[in-house]
Amino acid sequence: MRESERISPKYKGLDTWGDEDVLSALWDSQMAAVAAVRPALPSIAAAAQAIVTRLKAGDARLVYVGAGSSGLLATQDGMELPPTFGWPRERLTFLMAGGSAARLSLEGASEDDADAARQEVAHYHLGEADVVIGVAASGGTPYTVAALEAARERGALTVAIANTPGCRLLDAAEFPICIETGLEVIAGSTRLGAGTAQKATLGMLSSLVMTRMGHVIDGMMVSVEADNIKLRERAIRIVSVIAECDEAAAKDALGRTQGKVKPAILVAMGMAPEDADRRLNDNGGDVRSVMNLIQAQ
Incomplete structure (x- = not known):
């Protein structure tokens, strides 16, 4: 049995x-x-x-x-x-x-x-x-x-x-x-x-x-699909915390990346949206690796 x-x-x-x-x-x-x-x-x-x-x-x-x-x-x-x-x-x-x-x-x-x-x-x-x-x-x-x-x-x-x-x-x-x-x-x-x-x-x-x-950084879901009010607010907080910027800058970065959190983090750190996409593609979507490169530079 x-x-x-x-x-x-x-x-x-x-x-x-x-x-x-x-x-x-x-x-x-x-x-x-x-x-x-x-x-x-x-x-x-x-x-x-x-x-x-x-x-x-x-x-x-x-x-x-x-x-x-x-x-x-x-x-x-x-x-x-x-x-x-x-x-x-x-x-x-x-x-x-x-x-x-x-x-x-x-x-x-x-x-x-x-x-x-x-x-x-x-x-x-x-x-x-x-x-x-x-x-x-x-x-x-x-x-x-x-x-x-x-x-x-x-x-x-x-x-x-x-x-x-x-x-x-x-x-x-x-x-x-x-x-x-x-x-x-x-x-x-x-x-x-x-x-x-x-x-x-x-x-x-x-x-x-x-x-x-590469979909989680510091316990946050950096690939979240922000398709409702709650998740859009979450995305703003994620970008703000990781990029160390205020929520207004995080919201602006998300607007420039069609709501995608990973490139928005890089944009909030001073990168152009097209450069953020390119760097992410070059690093297999690993935003942590790109951030480390930015900080090293």
């Missing part, structure tokens, strides 16, 4: 407990799930380093694979990359058991369809230029395992996130990340402890990757 399906005697009679006692048990489980991520930090770091190397080598896509709750968490992580880090949407692909409809109405049968997973890997022509991240609490979901195996056979870089040691999904990946969360308060409901650990791991992994890709 998979670990996530086992019934814990600790929660016998759970439904007869008082509300605060049930919540206390759930809270303890959530805290333990987050703590379970720490031992996996070396594995997460190794995966991030490999992902960055692959992404910087060309137009590699980030591909998220999953079923059910794990698939939803994986999809959420990927969907947040474009607005937060300016990651190109054309370099982002989702393989969800059951297709797009499963994001609104989960059903279980599709997670057993290994053939569908292999067909989707072929349909999207996944291969050497891609990074594929598969997520499954049990680590035995046929759809997710088959997708990772097929993608690896075609040369893609493969990363697995699972909550069960020694599972098939971890064996299928070049970079396995095991987050051992143990038994759930509600047996089999991996949206709870396992899901919390998956969410934390996905967020940490993608945030480290995007930081190493």
Whole structure:
């Protein structure tokens, strides 16, 4: 029996407990799930380093694979990359058991369809230029395992996130990340402890990757898509802090760079917009490197 399906005697009679006692048990489980991520930090770091190397080598896509709750968490992580880090949407692909409809109405049968997973890997022509991240609490979901195996056979870089040691999904990946969360308060409901650990791991992994890709400086998102009032105000603050100028100068710089934060930082430091774009292109979009060159001069 998979670990996530086992019934814990600790929660016998759970439904007869008082509300605060049930919540206390759930809270303890959530805290333990987050703590379970720490031992996996070396594995997460190794995966991030490999992902960055692959992404910087060309137009590699980030591909998220999953079923059910794990698939939803994986999809959420990927969907947040474009607005937060300016990651190109054309370099982002989702393989969800059951297709797009499963994001609104989960059903279980599709997670057993290994053939569908292999067909989707072929349909999207996944291969050497891609990074594929598969997520499954049990680590035995046929759809997710088959997708990772097929993608690896075609040369893609493969990363697995699972909550069960020694599972098939971890064996299928070049970079396995095991987050051992143990038994759930509600047996089999991996949206709870396992899901919390998956969410934390996905967020940490993608945030480290995007930081190493040059999209974060001093804890600020310098590739943010400023497409609403809140984000435009955030962009002004980011430029002001990094370029060490007042907000009026930051706003003016953003106006001269069509709202793009990275070149606006350089413009606020005295560079012409066209020179800012050129210097960023010459340095792979790494604004920190360009700033260091300016300061050295």
